[in-house]
Amino acid sequence: MAKVTWQLPDGSEISADVADGLNLMEGAVANNVPHVIGECGGCLSCATCHIYVHDDWRAKTGDMDDMEDAMLDATEADRTDNSRLSCQITASADLDGLVLIVPDPDA
Numbered sequence: 001m002a003k004v005t006w007q008l009p010d011g012s013e014i015s016a017d018v019a020d021g022l023n024l025m026e027g028a029v030a031n032n033v034p035h036v037i038g039e040c041g042g043c044l045s046c047a048t049c050h051i052y053v054h055d056d057w058r059a060k061t062g063d064m065d066d067m068e069d070a071m072l073d074a075t076e077a078d079r080t081d082n083s084r085l086s087c088q089i090t091a092s093a094d095l096d097g098l099v100l101i102v103p104d105p106d107a
């Protein structure tokens with residue numbers, strides 16, 4: 001299990017425990033995190049689960065594959081070096097304390 005914190009564009013935060021094996025799009029949707037939609041259900045074809053991984057956690061969340069890299073070019077908010085598709089990050093004890101930043105849809 002990982003305690004995950006989503007930092008929202010309005011400055012507020014949502015923290016929740018996400019069970020091992022669930023991806024972090026599923027964790028966001030289950031906890032009503034705004035702006036993380038997960039339209040494709042996690043099959044890497046929508047980019048509506050885009051988040052920014054906090055600098056402190058980039059190494060621990062691992063590398064993206066080529067498909068995720070390509071899909072990140074289709075995000076609504078600007079892509080940065082911290083961009084990931086949260087459906088491609090799986091919760092585990094290694095990610096306990098993870099901080100994700102939710103893109104501002106109006107930016």
Ligand code: FES
Pocket residue numbers: 025037038039040041042043044045046047048049071085086087088
């Ligand atoms: S939920 Fe569609 S790409 Fe992540």
